[in-house]
Amino acid sequence: MSINTNRNRLIMQSVLGEISEPPANLDRPYRISADGNLVVVPGTGGITYNARIGDSAIDWECDHVEPAVSIKSPIKPETSSANAALQILSCVGNRAKVVSGDAKGEWGRVTGTHGGIEHVMVDFSRQQMDKMAIGDKIQILAFGQGIALSDFPGIKVMNLDPDLFDVMGISGNLKSGRLKIGVTHTIPAATMGSGLGKVHTYAGDYDIQMFDAPTVEQYNLKTLRFGDIVAIIGADHSFGRTYRQKSISVGVIVHSRSIVAGHGPGVTTLFTSTEGLIDPVIDSHANLKHYFEKLG
Numbered sequence: 001m002s003i004n005t006n007r008n009r010l011i012m013q014s015v016l017g018e019i020s021e022p023p024a025n026l027d028r029p030y031r032i033s034a035d036g037n038l039v040v041v042p043g044t045g046g047i048t049y050n051a052r053i054g055d056s057a058i059d060w061e062c063d064h065v066e067p068a069v070s071i072k073s074p075i076k077p078e079t080s081s082a083n084a085a086l087q088i089l090s091c092v093g094n095r096a097k098v099v100s101g102d103a104k105g106e107w108g109r110v111t112g113t114h115g116g117i118e119h120v121m122v123d124f125s126r127q128q129m130d131k132m133a134i135g136d137k138i139q140i141l142a143f144g145q146g147i148a149l150s151d152f153p154g155i156k157v158m159n160l161d162p163d164l165f166d167v168m169g170i171s172g173n174l175k176s177g178r179l180k181i182g183v184t185h186t187i188p189a190a191t192m193g194s195g196l197g198k199v200h201t202y203a204g205d206y207d208i209q210m211f212d213a214p215t216v217e218q219y220n221l222k223t224l225r226f227g228d229i230v231a232i233i234g235a236d237h238s239f240g241r242t243y244r245q246k247s248i249s250v251g252v253i254v255h256s257r258s259i260v261a262g263h264g265p266g267v268t269t270l271f272t273s274t275e276g277l278i279d280p281v282i283d284s285h286a287n288l289k290h291y292f293e294k295l296g
Contacts (some may be wrong), residue, residue, distance in 0.1 A: 003172050003179075005147055007162040012143040015086045016099075017071030017120055019136045022046040031063055033259040034211050039063070044117045044255070045070045047129050053111055053227030054289030057256045057265045058210075064263065065256040067111060067226040069129065070119040071138050086120055087113050087203035091144030092252055092268065092288070093164030093295070096122045101136035103128055109292055110140060111227060112254030112268040113159070115195055115204025121254060123227075123292065145202065152177055154277040156238055158202055160270045167294040168229075168286075181250050181271060182229060182283035187219055189234035189243050193262035201237040205254050205266035224265050227288030228253045231280035237272035246276040252288060 022045035030038040042048075043063045051060065051067045073083035094110040108124040122138060144161045154177050157165070172179045187208055195206025208224070210216050224230070229252055236247035251267040258264050271278060 003149060003170060004151055005149060005162055005165060007147065010143060010146050010162065012141055013089060015089050015140050015142045016074065017086050017138050017140070018074040019047060019132060019134050019138070020045040020070050020072045020119060021134050023117070031260055034261040039259055041259075044114065044119060046134065047132055049126060049129055051226065051256070052289075053123050053225070053292070054287055055226055057224045057226045057228070057253050058222050060256055062256050063258050063260065064114075064117075064266070066114060066119060066121045066254070068121060068123045069108065069132065069138070070121055072119055074137065083118060086140070087118055089142035089145055090120045090140050091142065091159050091161045092270065093161030093291070094140050094142055094144065096138050096140045098132070099137050099139045101131070101133055103131035103136060106131070109295070111288055112252055112266070113203050113205065114255055114266060115198070115206070123288070152179060152277070154275050155179055155271060155273045157271055159268055163295055164291055167291050176277075178277045178279055179271070180279045180281050181231070182286035183231045183250060183280040184228040184282070184284060184286050185219060185221065185224065185230045186280050186282075187221070187230055187232050189232055191215060191219075192232065192235065192241070193264065195266070196241050199240045201241060201269040201272070205251075205268045206241055207258065207262070207266050208264040209262060210257060210264045211261070224253055225287060226253055226256070229270070229286040230267060231278070232267065235272070236274050237269045238274055244274065247272070247274050248276045248278045248280070249273075250278060250280065
């Protein structure tokens with residue numbers, strides 16, 4: 001069945017970001033691993049040429065790496081309302097246009113938001129990224145916040161472009177009020193770490209901890225990829241991130257693994273149901289790379 005949304009009532013606005021520099025501390029370059037080791041590796045920000053949606057989020061010597069291009073508001077400080085608008089209004093799947101520099105006129109798509117560092121990530125091809133530089137400005141056609149499913153009131157949708165929703169192969173049962181959503185992994189809420197305690201889920205992400213080897217093996221977490229759609233079992237994201245045994249939330253993997261305690265691959269929320277009205281269906285193609293190819 002075709003699932004109705006309120007897309008004809010949603011507002012599209014422009015928000016602007018610029019390609020960020022990877023942050024670093026020259027005096028203290030080390031990260032302390034969960035095993036007590038000191039490690040110096042690449043992290044957030046910049047242009048990441050060799051990691052994009054569809055690629056592993058695990059098999060890198062890195063910490064919190066963001067795929068492809070990372071942007072933040074050019075208006076300082078980073079806590080400005082302009083950066084807040086960039087974070088909150090940008091939705092996964094939104095089209096994004098480079099508006100300055102040698103890559104001016106190139107188009108990409110938003111792949112997620114990263115809390116703490118407050119970045120929006122945008123996917124571009126390697127050929128497009130080769131023309132980009134730190135500081136280039138990217139304008140996003142922000143569209144999707146406020147999306148609702150009138151026939152499925154027990155399920156909230158957020159951070160999702162309606163065009164992406166339409167190609168995700170989601171099916172529903174009007175009688176039961178349930179949706180079936182394709183995911184690559186199901187993940188217990190007990191593994192979730194950094195990002196808990198936020199009072200909303202309309203920006204940012206929270207992390208899958210990967211420091212317990214039996215859990216990693218049981219849930220096949222070593223195969224997580226950037227852009228994977230995943231289900232978090234026992235998580236209610238209606239008003240912040242809360243553990244509720246019968247609840248379920250669905251999101252997208254937006255950054256890489258981490259070596260730091262309490263951290264790991266990040267998940268930006270797309271769907272949530274307090275009453276657990278989402279049925280995750282394992283599908284190896286449930287990844288933004290596959291869906292963006294459909295969108296063209």
